[in-house]
Amino acid sequence: MEKYLIIGLGNIGEEYANTRHNIGFIVADALASDLGVKFSIERHAYKTEAKLKNKLLIIIKPTTYMNLSGKAVKYWMDKEKIPLENILVVTDDVDLDLGVLRLRTKGSGGSHNGLNHIIETLLFSDWSRLRFGIGKDYARGFQIDYVIGQWSKKEEKILGPRIEMAVSIIKSFVLAGATQTMSEFNNK
Numbered sequence: 001m002e003k004y005l006i007i008g009l010g011n012i013g014e015e016y017a018n019t020r021h022n023i024g025f026i027v028a029d030a031l032a033s034d035l036g037v038k039f040s041i042e043r044h045a046y047k048t049e050a051k052l053k054n055k056l057l058i059i060i061k062p063t064t065y066m067n068l069s070g071k072a073v074k075y076w077m078d079k080e081k082i083p084l085e086n087i088l089v090v091t092d093d094v095d096l097d098l099g100v101l102r103l104r105t106k107g108s109g110g111s112h113n114g115l116n117h118i119i120e121t122l123l124f125s126d127w128s129r130l131r132f133g134i135g136k137d138y139a140r141g142f143q144i145d146y147v148i149g150q151w152s153k154k155e156e157k158i159l160g161p162r163i164e165m166a167v168s169i170i171k172s173f174v175l176a177g178a179t180q181t182m183s184e185f186n187n188k
Contacts, residue, residue: 004174005082006059007073009091009114011066020134021147024090025061027166034167044072055174066114070121087127088173096133099162102186103130105178128178
């Protein structure tokens, strides 16, 4: 059975639970719920497994904190023997407007420390990432406060359907592949 590693990026702890930076965790939770599975604590991550047709999804939420995400990704990639092309990282992106979803098969980490640590650890940047726009509604110099800040009520109204769309994108990535998924979902 072909395996896929789906990584939702975020920070552990109640103080980060409903923050913009944790949208990867939020999407991973929605995916697990959609597939009827629950997370348990394992090495470097909360982890669960689910079958989707003839594919096995290993879904993780790293417990290493955002800036050391590569440690969990490398561990589970090696342990489960998952090739780079079957990895999908779900992350927040301040450079995309709120709710914009964009799938890419490679790229830099930009200013995102979690993505940069994964690139540094794997020594490759050719793996898929689903970037979830959180917007940049903050004053100059206040990016950190913004990304680790709680969602506003107005933002929460937009999130629900976009989280559902992110789950659909992940399932399409697994079943149809990155290229078809990008042409179907990017810019929607």
